[in-house]
Amino acid sequence: MTEFELIDRFFKAKAARLAQQRRDTGSTSPVRLGIGDDCALLQPDSGQQIAISTDMLVENRHFLPDVAPDALGHKALAVNLSDLAAMGAEPLGFTLALALPPERAADETWLDAFGDGLLKLATEHACPLVGGDTTAGPLNLCITVFGQVHPGQALRRDGARPGDEIWVSGTLGDARLALGVLRAEWSLPPGAFAAARARLERPAPRLALGLALRGIATSCLDVSDGLIGDLGHILDASGVGATLREVLLPQPAALAELPATEASLWGTAARRALLLAGGDDYELAFTAPPERHAAVLTAGAHTGVAVACIGRITAGSGLRVLDAAGDPVDIHALHSFDHFAN
């Protein structure tokens, strides 16, 4: 199979079928020219800004070699869509660059399932594959995603103000909980593991919530490297500090459902690390003025995503986390995921 046959077979034809399904439902597409020319051509709505994000996924660092290929396809796009969500942008399309070792390039079952997982999520969020590149090499996936947002409406990191409430969507720590089982650091009952693993392998990008938060949130990002590390980016960019209340952090459902014997594993320190520093959750962390509290709750309710108010932005700098008794938690022992530090 040559490079061109591979693209045609597993991506171009599949993407064209999905695009046709979309046209059949009466939706219009911004794609004026898709896979197969020197460039793809997209037509954004007039006057819109283009939001762009790129992520590179490497085997053994971002995913394990035995990950299900459809889950890998899903996640590779989901982490990029999550960046559009965090910006409050509406998806326009994405490109895929793929380096495949010979055994993967020859594995049609793997390629087919990878393409399915990727393009199913793309269709769900009306984000078509518009172009790409395929080469031989150590397995590497690079997706670049494009969205549009009205000038001035993007949810940036630098708009948090003292007094703003701090919110997070969904629950925190689920992905890290599942990763620990896969790494044999701990075990979970099958049902709890399955729930956490779905969050690790098939994160749901919070696009609808991001769109609903435009005009409400003062800052926003997605939690990919752990809450403390990521929230730190908002604080740095906005020139503010923050105080979080530990008891308000939304916990993985899997933890709440543990039998008492397993639950004892998850004492304060372990639970704290999971919630404050567990990465890969792809939930939105954002700030909004207290007078928009009800509007945030409504945005969550309308988009079917739980939202929890977990603290406040303060003047000055630095992040404090208070425990149930109101005492400061030592967060220096926790550290956020860094691709070169570990």
Add this chain to the structure above:
Amino acid sequence: MTEFELIDRFFKAKAARLAQQRRDTGSTSPVRLGIGDDCALLQPDSGQQIAISTDMLVENRHFLPDVAPDALGHKALAVNLSDLAAMGAEPLGFTLALALPPERAADETWLDAFGDGLLKLATEHACPLVGGDTTAGPLNLCITVFGQVHPGQALRRDGARPGDEIWVSGTLGDARLALGVLRAEWSLPPGAFAAARARLERPAPRLALGLALRGIATSCLDVSDGLIGDLGHILDASGVGATLREVLLPQPAALAELPATEASLWGTAARRALLLAGGDDYELAFTAPPERHAAVLTAGAHTGVAVACIGRITAGSGLRVLDAAGDPVDIHALHSFDHFAN
């Protein structure tokens, strides 16, 4: 050095300096938000289409491990800018995703030179670095580039019509000529090698020519995989055939300057393979109606790029190459570069 420090030090700070230089010259930038948020934000001119291309470069396949890092930085962006050129699009910006093995991530001299080569070309073509991703992994560079083009003006592959003249910019085979020396397939005198090597390692994207060909060319692409293979894409997309005249193909200056002893190495068959199937030249191949012949020559002259008329589009299908005597050349023995076939 953490991921964030690496980005800050070698890319963000450098890109910011270059952007400031540009503002100092009074140029406006489409970048509304650069490196450091979930997404970059670009503001294209109202109503424009967005042209997008992505390329992934892998060590030992697209470049040799000992390539000069500034040349690598130049080429990684140049091959993407060449796709914008082939579309007749004006650059808006690019993203860089970079997987680095530990020894590269720790090599500040290498990173600094790579960043210099990359961002110098970016500045030259007013194409700012707007975002990216950095991770540990086998060396891999993925650049995605964005441009804008007025609806209907993009130079696509599917517009060639019978009777159109076929043109190519610059010269063909230079990059393959240099690669052969690096691979010890043949040798060249130092001056000839230096000239060919510059074409291999620092190709000049033909952006000005691509812009000048809007409204003149009926189809266009860049020659990255060899003339025959790439021209085949225009023929397939346009549903036409073509006849090329071998004597009209523009030859590398290095070949013309060879002493008689080396020149004899480059008999008909070798020279033919070089010109018709040598890859990596990043020249534009395009078609235009014969009544626009003078307009094409003017576009070349105004942008300082030689253009050569090398044949005609024909009805039907298939590509024929005629030798000096008017006899068909056997082109099946030549084959275009394919990333999985060799």
